[in-house]
Amino acid sequence: MLNIKYGCAPINWSNDDLPSLGAELTYQQCLSEMALAGYEGSEGGWKYPKESSVIKKALDLRGLVICNMWFSSYFTSFENEKTYQAFEEHMDYTYDLGARVIGVGECGVTIHGDIDQPLVANRPVLTDEQFENLCEGLNELGRRAKRKGMKVCFHPHVGTGVETLEEIDRLMEHTEPELVFLTFDTGHSTVAGERAVEILKKYIDRIGHIHVKDVRGEVLRRVREENLSFLQGVLAGMFTVPGDGTEVDWDGIFDTLRECGYEGWIVVEAEQDPAMADPLEYAQRARAYMKGKLGV
Numbered sequence: 001m002l003n004i005k006y007g008c009a010p011i012n013w014s015n016d017d018l019p020s021l022g023a024e025l026t027y028q029q030c031l032s033e034m035a036l037a038g039y040e041g042s043e044g045g046w047k048y049p050k051e052s053s054v055i056k057k058a059l060d061l062r063g064l065v066i067c068n069m070w071f072s073s074y075f076t077s078f079e080n081e082k083t084y085q086a087f088e089e090h091m092d093y094t095y096d097l098g099a100r101v102i103g104v105g106e107c108g109v110t111i112h113g114d115i116d117q118p119l120v121a122n123r124p125v126l127t128d129e130q131f132e133n134l135c136e137g138l139n140e141l142g143r144r145a146k147r148k149g150m151k152v153c154f155h156p157h158v159g160t161g162v163e164t165l166e167e168i169d170r171l172m173e174h175t176e177p178e179l180v181f182l183t184f185d186t187g188h189s190t191v192a193g194e195r196a197v198e199i200l201k202k203y204i205d206r207i208g209h210i211h212v213k214d215v216r217g218e219v220l221r222r223v224r225e226e227n228l229s230f231l232q233g234v235l236a237g238m239f240t241v242p243g244d245g246t247e248v249d250w251d252g253i254f255d256t257l258r259e260c261g262y263e264g265w266i267v268v269e270a271e272q273d274p275a276m277a278d279p280l281e282y283a284q285r286a287r288a289y290m291k292g293k294l295g296v
Contacts, residue, residue, distance in 0.1 A: 044069025142179025214245030
């Protein structure tokens with residue numbers, strides 16, 4: 001029996017990068033539907049109350065915990081001290097809510113939140129100086145997290161300058177294995193042009209957190225051919241839940257997790273327009289699919 005816990009991300013209900021998407025849905029509905037669909041944890045979201053006692057009560061009522069919450073670092077814009085200070089506050093907040101991993105995404109140089117920036121044509125390319133500062137900064141975040149009994153799990157994300165296998169290789173080579181881990185994301189790896197299962201196999205020993213989503217191939221082709229932005233891709237339905245798309249080798253993914261005895265959270269993070277894809281329905285479909293594949 002695998003030691004896996006399943007979580008769901010609120011971005012399936014209300015989008016952090018495009019707040020108008022799902023703006024009408026409350027965080028209480030989001031949490032209730034996660035619990036109803038059979039999940040044990042939630043990631044953080046922009047609608048969740050900042051007062052830890054308020055969100056903790058809402059979580060406790062539904063038998064949930066916060067398993068991770070995105071943290072934006074700004075090392076590629078050399079805002080190190082600002083990042084360190086915010087990280088300390090972020091650790092305290094999420095630790096009290098149950099999280100033991102911190103998914104770090106680099107946002108100093110990024111286009112993923114700009115609906116007018118073509119994802120492929122305008123993707124950031126980091127300078128050597130930016131990449132070196134990013135790695136040094138992540139090592140420092142890792143040291144701080146380790147002292148608190150937490151893990152830094154870096155999230156390669158399209159539109160941020162670290163998305164391809166080559167860029168992941170470079171980041172892994174220049175960060176400390178005991179300090180910096182990966183948030184493995186099947187969807188972002190695929191959109192970046194990689195085979196997600198190859199990244200999983202290569203870095204299974206450094207993967208501390210997992211996001212699962214599928215990709216609709218016809219929409220991904222439109223994003224590439226029509227120079228659409230990341231958010232335009234999301235609105236067009238580029239992502240969906242595991243098993244509902246065409247581009248991810250799920251048998252390879254689940255076989256690898258089973259063979260390697262992965263322990264930790266697997267989180268459904270399949271942002272769609274909730275008006276087009278009912279979040280509860282898709283959360284239930286994802287949970288049933290993963291149980292069928294992994295037996296838990």
